[in-house]
Amino acid sequence: MNKLYIFAATIAAAGLLSSCDDFLDKMPDNRAEIDSQEKIRALLVSAYPNNTYLMFSEYMSDNVDNIGDDNPGTTRFVDQCYRWEDVTEITNDCPKYFWGGSYEAIAHANQALLAVQTLAGCEEKLNPEMVSDAGLGPEMAEALLCRAFNHFMLVNFFCLNYNAETSDKDLGVPYMEGVETELNPQYERGTVKEVYEKIDADLQIALKYVSDSYYKIPKYHFNTGAAYAFAARFYLFYEKWEQAEYYATRCLGAQPAQVLRNWQERSTMEHDREVLSNDFIKSNYDANLLMLTGYTQFGYYFGYPGLTKYSHNSFLSFTEVSYALNIWGNTSSGWRNVSGWFWDPPVWYSGSTFDQIAFWKIPYLFEYTDPVARIGYAHAVYPAFTTDETILTRAEARVMQRKFDEAAADLDIWVHNIIKTANFSGTLTPEYIQTFYNGVDYWTKDVPTIKKHLNPSFYIGEEGGVMEAMLQCCLGFKRIDEVAQGLRWLDIKRYGIEITRRTLQPDPSAGQYDAGFKLLDGQVDILTKDDPRRAMQLPADVIEAGLEGNPRNK
Secondary structure, three states, X not given: OOEEOOOHHHHHHOOOOOOOOHHHHOOOOOOOOOOOHHHHHHHHHHHOOOEOOHHHHHHHOOOOEEOOOOOOOOOHHHHHHHOOOOOOOOOXXXXXXXXXXXXXXXXXXHHXXXXXXXXXXXXXXXXXXXXXXXXXXXXXXXXXXXXXHHHHHHHHHHOOOOOOOOOOOOEOOOOOOOOOOOOOOOEEOOEHHHHHHHXXXXXXXHHHHOOOOOOOOHHHOOOHHHXXXXXXXXXXXXXXXHHHHHHHHHHHOOOHXXXXXOHHHHOOOOOOHHXXXXXXXXXXXXXXXXXXXXXXXXXXXXXXXXXXXXXXXXXXXXXXXXXXXXXXXXXXXXXXXXXOOEOOOOEEEEOOOOEEEEOOOOOOEEEEEEOOOOEEEEEEEEEEEEHHHHHHHXXXXXXXXXXXXHHHHHHHHHHHHHEOHHHOOXXXXXXXXXXXXXXXXXXXXXXXXXXXXXXXXXXXXXXXXXXHHHXXXXXXXXHHHHOOOOOHHHHHHHOOOOEEEEEEEEOOOOOOOOOOEEEEEEEEEEEOOOOHHHOOOOOHHHXXXXXOOOOOOO
């Protein structure tokens, strides 16, 4: 296997390298020894990544379109993401920084685990029972959860999706399990299967000891609810449906409808971008399970027309996503009524050079380092896990176990929480769902719809069957729920959903409720179900350091 020589600089910059040579043993800098429970807790604050997947993930997905080749509102970085090219541009939102930031967070988690092990008196390796007896179980659990989560996100972006048939051969990512003590640590990339096995092992220990006991603001740490939501998502991706359902239920509790986001309450708030986006990330809401922060322009690009060339435009929304004809049916004003269905409808920005259906979820926050010169950093707060996602995770896991009635009940809870009751008072059942989706044509480049062909490696029944129809419903609801949150790309990979890149043009004949753009070129490029570009390329300097890059078609 190829070896990896890339982490030492990152870890040294974080102040975490210990060394065997005499010079570094003198600790000439300001590094603190992690020799107390309080210091471990302080260190774990840095076990969460400061760079996000939001931007590149959303632009790689089918949630954006090109609304004009001559539209200047873009950057080279965004161009590369949209075209599934190997990203060479360096920004706070680029894959390189996400890779480095994730491994830096993992390094902090490993340093915390070493300190836990030392304080608990474990001589050779981490002993969970000894750690628990020493009163350090919650700290151990948080560190393991952070390590597992960061590796999970890395493997899902930089590798092919988990596949029981091929993941024992597909290239994984290096799984860091120890503290670095040398300048050129060597790592094997391993396989996707091996990465999943190690995440599983870390999770199973962490879930026994996770606690909310010492957090001042639990939602900014892996609290119990967030841990169960992570486990539910992980086991769903791992194709362990029973475990995914189990942990989703642990997260949601006996009354899941009571812990979902209160969309009806949001409808009473001032319809203002800052008001609603800041409300979306409140940590006291039951729906928000784990809040992360990161340096990103995402809130600017997707909260309103920050860049105009690639957008979640009205044509896309009216044919495939939020405003498309869906299972809740028509409204009295027709299916293109852009405000009648949802308690909290997205806003439509429209002009001669821009067209965007914007979701006021992730705020655009700017931190001034020099207020006089007006210099600083854009950043965001965003939910890594929500109860709204988790109930849809459980629905999907139940479909995969043929628990169709229970899955339909979850889908019914979700839809009646987000859609105004006056517009949909029916009850979703397996029969209702199958009948509706069988009446919808599959997406084509000329006639797009909400239903795309699914090509997963696991069995989902025949097209048109109740199982496939219910999965269409799960994925359709998830697409609406997670739009402008960077998670749609992961479902595209898991289900082998093909994406066609196309070009739109302004539609001067559009009426008040019509899409402002229409198709110009129906197919510029296509990401097939087996396209190697589904695994994002590793950063160039990582490959130059000796790690094998992901294969590409010549």
